Amino acid sequence: MLKNLCQKMFGRSLWVYHANSGGCNGCDIEVLTVLTPYYDVERFGIKLVGSPRHADVMLCQGPAMHSTAKALRRAYEAMPSPKLVFAIGSCACGGGIWHDSYSVMGPVEKVVPVNFYIPGCPPRPEAIIYGVAVAVGLVDKKTAPVQFKQLALPIPRYHPGDLRGEGELVVYEKVEKI
Amino acid sequence: MNLLWSILCALANVAIVLLVAPLFQGVLRKVTAVVQSRQGPPVQQPYLDLLKLLGKEDIESGESPVMQRFAAYLSLATVLTVACLVPMGFAAPMNSAGDVILLIYLLTLCGICTLLAGLAAGSTYSLMGISREMMTMIALEPLFAVAIIVGVIHTSSFRLDTVLNGSVYAHGGFPWSGLVMLLVMTLSFQAFVQRVPFDISEAETELMEGPLMEYSGPKLAVFKFAQMAKLVVHSALFVALFAPWGSGLAFPLGWLLFWAKVSALVLFVTLVAATHARFRIDQAIRYFAGLLVLALAALVLAGYGL
Amino acid sequence: MSLLSKLKETLVCLKAGRVTLPYPARSRPVPPNFRGRPIFDAAKCIGCAGCANNCPAHEILVFDVCQEVRILKYLGRRCTYCGRCADVCPEKAITMSLEFETGTDRIGDLQQRLDLFMSTCQRCGRCFKEPSLLEQLQQKGYRFDDLQNERWVFRSQSYLEGEPAADDITIELD
Numbered sequence: 001m002l003k004n005l006c007q008k009m010f011g012r013s014l015w016v017y018h019a020n021s022g023g024c025n026g027c028d029i030e031v032l033t034v035l036t037p038y039y040d041v042e043r044f045g046i047k048l049v050g051s052p053r054h055a056d057v058m059l060c061q062g063p064a065m066h067s068t069a070k071a072l073r074r075a076y077e078a079m080p081s082p083k084l085v086f087a088i089g090s091c092a093c094g095g096g097i098w099h100d101s102y103s104v105m106g107p108v109e110k111v112v113p114v115n116f117y118i119p120g121c122p123p124r125p126e127a128i129i130y131g132v133a134v135a136v137g138l139v140d141k142k143t144a145p146v147q148f149k150q151l152a153l154p155i156p157r158y159h160p161g162d163l164r165g166e167g168e169l170v171v172y173e174k175v176e177k178i
Numbered sequence: 179m180n181l182l183w184s185i186l187c188a189l190a191n192v193a194i195v196l197l198v199a200p201l202f203q204g205v206l207r208k209v210t211a212v213v214q215s216r217q218g219p220p221v222q223q224p225y226l227d228l229l230k231l232l233g234k235e236d237i238e239s240g241e242s243p244v245m246q247r248f249a250a251y252l253s254l255a256t257v258l259t260v261a262c263l264v265p266m267g268f269a270a271p272m273n274s275a276g277d278v279i280l281l282i283y284l285l286t287l288c289g290i291c292t293l294l295a296g297l298a299a300g301s302t303y304s305l306m307g308i309s310r311e312m313m314t315m316i317a318l319e320p321l322f323a324v325a326i327i328v329g330v331i332h333t334s335s336f337r338l339d340t341v342l343n344g345s346v347y348a349h350g351g352f353p354w355s356g357l358v359m360l361l362v363m364t365l366s367f368q369a370f371v372q373r374v375p376f377d378i379s380e381a382e383t384e385l386m387e388g389p390l391m392e393y394s395g396p397k398l399a400v401f402k403f404a405q406m407a408k409l410v411v412h413s414a415l416f417v418a419l420f421a422p423w424g425s426g427l428a429f430p431l432g433w434l435l436f437w438a439k440v441s442a443l444v445l446f447v448t449l450v451a452a453t454h455a456r457f458r459i460d461q462a463i464r465y466f467a468g469l470l471v472l473a474l475a476a477l478v479l480a481g482y483g484l
Numbered sequence: 485m486s487l488l489s490k491l492k493e494t495l496v497c498l499k500a501g502r503v504t505l506p507y508p509a510r511s512r513p514v515p516p517n518f519r520g521r522p523i524f525d526a527a528k529c530i531g532c533a534g535c536a537n538n539c540p541a542h543e544i545l546v547f548d549v550c551q552e553v554r555i556l557k558y559l560g561r562r563c564t565y566c567g568r569c570a571d572v573c574p575e576k577a578i579t580m581s582l583e584f585e586t587g588t589d590r591i592g593d594l595q596q597r598l599d600l601f602m603s604t605c606q607r608c609g610r611c612f613k614e615p616s617l618l619e620q621l622q623q624k625g626y627r628f629d630d631l632q633n634e635r636w637v638f639r640s641q642s643y644l645e646g647e648p649a650a651d652d653i654t655i656e657l658d
Contacts, residue, residue, distance in 0.1 A: 006233025013226040037216035040504040042207075045219050045226060053237065053394040056230070080235040080394040090541070093591060094561025097541045107561070118587045119594060121564035126507055131587025133508045143588050146596040148526035215497050217504040453490040 010056065010082060011136045013045035017055035017079070021072045021108065023062020023096075026122040027089035031059060039125045044136070052078040060108045063091040063098060069111045076112040084135070087114045088128060090121045187271030188262040195261045199406035200224035202441075206409075206448045213452040224406065231399035240392040241300035249298055250397040253291035253404040257411055260284050264414045265342055266436060277336040282323050288408065289315045292379065295401070296389030307388020310459050311379035317466035318369050324473040325359045325419060328480040342415070344422035358476040360420050362469050367416060369466070371409045373447055375454040376462060413443045519565045519580040524558060524596050528577035531556065531600040535569035535578060542636045544569065545629035554602050559634055560586075560594025 020028055034041045049055050052075045090096045092108040118131035133139045204221040211218020240246055262272045263281055296308030329345035347356035369376035379388050390401055417439045531554045536544035541562040547555040570578040629636050
């Protein structure tokens with residue numbers, strides 16, 4: 001029973017560890033802005049801690065580089081479970097503009113398993129708070145994949161061999177499927 | 179009957195400290211937020227924090243896991259033992275079990291637990307943190323010891339209930355030594371409860387939380403609880419030594435007055451903590467050295483009966 | 485560091501009141517030139533792949549199923565919201581909307597996929613021929629970006645069967 005209570009309290013007091021593995025620090029500044037009085041995120045119980053052993057959530061920022069991949073993995077393994085990983089910014093979600101550079105390994109999910117993505121370059125502080133609120137369960141998600149199909153295959157095609165002249169009309173004999 | 183009554187009082191003291199300590203911490207965070215013009219966490223936030231920490235996995239790492247466990251439990255145990263020795267609105271429940279010297283040693287033991295915690299971790303940040311904590315302790319514990327000894331000199335007894343009853347103010351003449359000690363303790367109270375500007379050993383952004391770096395889950399909850407309880411217990415000691423007026427009233431009134439005084443002291447600590455920056459370790463040592471000179475002057479005055 | 489200056493500082497902060505925005509409860513209006521998520525309007529798109537060629541993060545993939553069908557896939561993972569695709573589009577089919585609340589737990593939620601019918605001659609079934617020989621040389625030809633692995637394909641030899649699209653460098657993590 002105590003265990004249930006403790007697990008329910010998880011969403012109401014998240015302690016956050018910020019790990020920047022090679023980004024440009026734009027998202028760093030946005031994360032810091034979230035902790036300031038305007039966008040105060042401490043009212044949700046979120047606190048910035050200095051050691052991964054105290055933290056519940058790792059905020060990853062910047063793509064995973066060849067040089068920092070090991071350190072990022074060790075920081076992830078130092079966190080006690082239950083743990084979450086949030087990837088903040090385009091670089092952490094998919095590699096960013098540097099995704100095919102020589103020193104970049106790729107998005108952060110090549111090194112640690114990511115639970116939540118907050119894209120943006122850099123994401124607005126409101127976007128970060130919205131992402132955290134969706135993760136905690138306060139609000140609903142606002143994105144869904146979009147697919148538009150202008151036609152369905154196979155399409156019929158007119159073959160010149162099937163055209164027949166009948167007087168002044170051009171008659172089409174058969175429809176061929178490709 | 180007497181033994182049973184004192185055991186019940188001791189348990190009541192301990193239970194009250196356990197329940198009320200996170201509440202004071204919550205008020206501290208909320209007032210800090212209001213001073214910084216923002217909406218802070220709800221007042222019950224430290225209770226949620228402690229519950230969440232109890233539900234996390236316990237990773238035992240560092241150089242010696244046995245000492246890690248030992249340091250965590252010892253810190254909470256020491257603070258709660260001091261809670262049994264302090265009068266909180268009614269007479270101290272275990273004052274026949276020890277005297278003032280025991281109180282001074284127990285308070286020093288609280289500080290040593292942080293050292294043990296840092297040694298158990300053994301990483302660079304922890305060792306730096308505990309070296310700073312050692313320097314701070316060496317400069318701080320004499321101040322409190324001198325305050326108690328001034329009380330002992332005035333009342334010529336080592337018993338807890340006589341000394342912890344405003345004995346610092348001498349009865350004949352103007353209480354010089356009492357006022358000097360009051361000034362000294364007020365100026366250094368922040369350091370006893372490990373808040374800004376003196377939380378040098380657990381500096382969050384400088385040292386990655388220093389000695390507590392390798393703790394996770396339930397042991398961290400125990401340490402955080404010990405820190406919160408330290409605030410309450412030290413405030414109670416301060417009130418008992420320096421502001422005991424009204425403690426002789428009947429049961430509900432005296433008790434409520436005591437907690438009102440402790441709340442006022444916690445509010446003062448919060449306001450100072452919210453508006454100041456952290457000291458460097460050498461600045462802090464110089465500050466305490468100045469206060470130590472004042473304290474020794476008060477001791478000399480007490481020797482003369484002033 | 486006198487006590488009086490600290491008291492004055494406290495009073496100033498208290499006079500400001502509470503400045504926190506009650507964010508998920510009420511939102512602030514967004515500035516009008518804000519570049520949020522790009523929205524692809526498939527009714528206007530002609531499938532020229534100008535947006536794909538201009539994207540600095542190679543975020544838009546192009547795949548030709550056959551001569552008439554072209555698939556344009558916007559991934560949304562590495563988009564930096566620069567707006568170059570919207571600038572270049574000749575039909576103004578891409579708008580940078582004002583949406584920024586795009587946190588999600590599946591990254592596939594951000595993709596937009598358009599399967600487009602490229603007009604071909606209804607009699608012979610081939611693409612329209614460019615007017616001059618010089619412009620015929622500028623045709624890029626068919627595109628086979630890797631939709632499964634969500635990667636652009638650069639080498640012309642990769643169009644052959646059996647050649648890998650790009651090499652992965654392995655790193656050992658101990």
